[in-house]
Amino acid sequence: MTSTQRTAVVTGAAAPRGIGKATALRYAREGWAVVVLDLDEPAAKETAEDIAAQTGAAVFAHAVDVSDEASVRAAYEAVRAEVDAGRLPAVGALANIAGITSPVPFLETTLELWNKVLAVNATGTYLVTKAFLPDLIEAGWGRIVNMSSVSAQQGGGVFGKTPYCAAKAAILGFTKSLAKELGAAGVTVNAVAPSAVDTDIRVAATSPELEDAITRGVPLGRQATADEVAGVITWLCTDDAGYLQGTTIDINGGSFLH
Template sequence: MNSITVITGGSRGIGAATARRLAHAGHDIAFGYRRDHAAAAAVLADIHAAGRRGVALPADTTDPDQVTALFDAAADLGDLTGLVNNAGVTSPIGPFVDLDPDHLRHVVDVNLIGYVLCAQQAARRMNAGAAIVNVSSAAATLGSPGEYIHYAAVKAATDTLTTGLAKELAPRGIRVNAVAPGVIRTDIHTSSGQPDRPDRAATRIPLGRAGEPDEIAGAIAWLLSPDASYTTGAVLRIAGGL
């Protein structure tokens, strides 16, 4: 079976690393991204260099029409076999009482509504043997006090989405799992106002360092592979011991 995988947030960080990893594993890739055309072009070039087909499409995952367009683009490559629900945002780090309602809505819209819309499209189009991987966070169980409790709460919802959808889609032979990264060295920390957070957090991580995007991409690739054929409803924690 030819592997056709959709990745959201595929131009940077975990999404970009996953696109490259899956291309080398034999997947054709359709990925969405928000605005960095140069970064998207670089990822697409690497997919093609790996000998795989690829398409990159600007896509706001909170917009149902744009989500549909991304999955339609993937359909041009063939029958959908995988989804990596990865597009996510944080907001400025700070006390819970100072949370801006607009930031709250944006975090919920992208990290939860976007995941649901993409999972819906995938579930409508997938057949037996396909798989979904949701990118959650170790924050879901740590709570992220003093940083972004609302983000942690939304990631806990991602875990619940994973559990419920895994049970609903299992009779159709579709698997649904999640990865829960800890502190990973990506530019998402810049958007939260603390680009040095991975280095500062290293002292409280049992392994003594932040993780790298490739370390998450490897886990995602495994969950999409036949090696994980009896794995569904799992949340795989990749957080250096946190």
């Protein structure tokens, strides 16, 4: 069985200009069946219809709040029912992309904001992985890709401040530890760390000046496209990427070099 005779599950996949949708579309173009999971159920359904119309792939949408265990369990059960009914092939890949940012100076943060940012980014990655991983282990083949950020590596400097950086750094530790623990289970776990990507995540609190300043810090002189990030994520789910385990792929235009 090739990887693309499987289903790829993508969280945070509804936003029309987001990395999640670009990733879901890319998986579908590369031959995978796709599950679109998102907090925004109507948008998730619209995205699924759009991707199915563009690619002819089997695409299933379901609501999920990745930070809520019962909601994640319900989404998993719904996907499992589609697989058991033969409407989707077995799940082979999971892209944990759902995330929120926190452009708030540290002393203006609240415990509520801290908890929310950690819950969606870090706990969400934990809960969704915990739900889908047993099926990947049982199949003896799987790919998990977690969404971190250059902010975790360089301490912000793009947009998200301390809670966001802490959450995205947690995802890197999570990725490395799980990668080691899975050992020879046939499941790889890797992370990607983009710098600024041209999506709507900053739309509520950005300005042309801020976007210019972000772009000026990138040697390539532009922000990444969502599709460029999607291309790396889906490549990490190929057989060719089978020897990458616990690694973080930088997608930052040269703006942070180790």
